[in-house]
Amino acid sequence: MDEVLMDEDDDCPELVPIAGNPLSPGEQIPVTIITGYLGAGKTTLLNYILTEQHNKRIAVILNEFGEGSALEKSLAVSQAGELYEEWLELRNGCLCCSVKDNGLKAIENLMQKKGKFDYILLETTGLADPGAVASMFWVDAELGSDIYLDGIVTVIDAKYAMQHLTEEKPEGLVNEAARQIALADLTIINKTDLVNGEELNHLRDTVRSINGLVKILECQKSRVDLSQVLDLHSFDNKDGVNLVEKLQLVKTTRPHLDKSILTVTFEVSGSLSEDVLNVFIQDLLWEKAFKNQAGLPMIVIRLKGIVSIAGKAKQVMLQGVHELYELDETPQVWGEEPRVNRLVFIGRNLDREILQEQFILTVLKVGDRN
Numbered sequence: 001m002d003e004v005l006m007d008e009d010d011d012c013p014e015l016v017p018i019a020g021n022p023l024s025p026g027e028q029i030p031v032t033i034i035t036g037y038l039g040a041g042k043t044t045l046l047n048y049i050l051t052e053q054h055n056k057r058i059a060v061i062l063n064e065f066g067e068g069s070a071l072e073k074s075l076a077v078s079q080a081g082e083l084y085e086e087w088l089e090l091r092n093g094c095l096c097c098s099v100k101d102n103g104l105k106a107i108e109n110l111m112q113k114k115g116k117f118d119y120i121l122l123e124t125t126g127l128a129d130p131g132a133v134a135s136m137f138w139v140d141a142e143l144g145s146d147i148y149l150d151g152i153v154t155v156i157d158a159k160y161a162m163q164h165l166t167e168e169k170p171e172g173l174v175n176e177a178a179r180q181i182a183l184a185d186l187t188i189i190n191k192t193d194l195v196n197g198e199e200l201n202h203l204r205d206t207v208r209s210i211n212g213l214v215k216i217l218e219c220q221k222s223r224v225d226l227s228q229v230l231d232l233h234s235f236d237n238k239d240g241v242n243l244v245e246k247l248q249l250v251k252t253t254r255p256h257l258d259k260s261i262l263t264v265t266f267e268v269s270g271s272l273s274e275d276v277l278n279v280f281i282q283d284l285l286w287e288k289a290f291k292n293q294a295g296l297p298m299i300v301i302r303l304k305g306i307v308s309i310a311g312k313a314k315q316v317m318l319q320g321v322h323e324l325y326e327l328d329e330t331p332q333v334w335g336e337e338p339r340v341n342r343l344v345f346i347g348r349n350l351d352r353e354i355l356q357e358q359f360i361l362t363v364l365k366v367g368d369r370n
């Protein structure tokens, strides 16, 4: 018996509490991922946050993760204008493996040495898939990590974004700039000094056509109201924002660009069983089992929803990033009105009617059982 337990520990080191953990539960540190195409203004935003936020101890991960050649990366911690640096040794260029093994450990080491910090900002490279980075922190939070994913912020270059978004990609590949917008909880259209009103409107409409959920700020030199950037709580439900109300405002979008990513949303009344819902989500995200009218598989990049699980008094939040998803009970209790499931999908080849039909099939299956 003991042996079995030890084996399990070996397989899942994350489950073992870290000795001397300086944080008590509930004192988790938020991580904001700052992404955006090459030269959009990510570093400018980081520097702005560091100069504006005097009362927070902020750790910054400034690395160009994912670029295979570099072996050493630094982790910089800023406090009151002073910068501490810790070198990380990354065994390979894969962010998912190396940061999980090294990055989180380095963050914990740093906290042991320098005392804990309040916030982590992570700048990805211009071409990175922020979904890979996001899922790392997201999953670890599930395992009781000291760190949780607060939000994905995508900085957009007002002048060059349309050019990046319309760049033709080889068949099957998603445009990186569009993916970064699809995954964002917040987008910052930066460098508005370089475009006229008409160009800005066009870009704003295009961003909205890709991601019907995202909040859009506009600025120069990445100077934005930081209360709109930090502590978003995009992946939990502690922001006090009523997700039902938020999702109600989302509209299915019409693609502005050829073969582009778009948002579809629908609502279906009734309650469903968690098991059947899992089957639906896994068919969609993992099996890519649903096809649009042209026979192309629907690819979901981001997923958000409120669902009603039969027998549960509280609303359940659904979150997905690429192939990862999570169902989380919210504190919100269903009211007197009939329960309505509201779902928002952001991705490619999405067909609202077909998706809704598949979802209704799921709901009806449960109805049969009741």
Ligand SMILES: Nc1nc2c(ncn2[C@@H]2O[C@H](COP(=O)(O)OP(=O)(O)OP(=O)(O)O)[C@@H](O)[C@H]2O)c(=O)[nH]1
Pocket (backbone or CB within 6 Å): 036, 037, 038, 039, 040, 041, 042, 043, 044, 045, 125, 126, 155, 190, 191, 192, 193, 194, 219, 220, 221, 222
């Ligand atoms: N005209 C103009 N230039 C800006 C603005 N914001 C940033 N820049 C400039 O744009 C350039 C790129 O800014 P960065 O903050 O380094 O961009 P980045 O996204 O970190 O770039 P990479 O890390 O190389 O992908 C810098 O020269 C900035 O000074 C703006 O609002 N207007």
Ligand SMILES: [Zn+2]
Pocket (backbone or CB within 6 Å): 042, 043, 044, 123
């Ligand atoms: Zn940068």
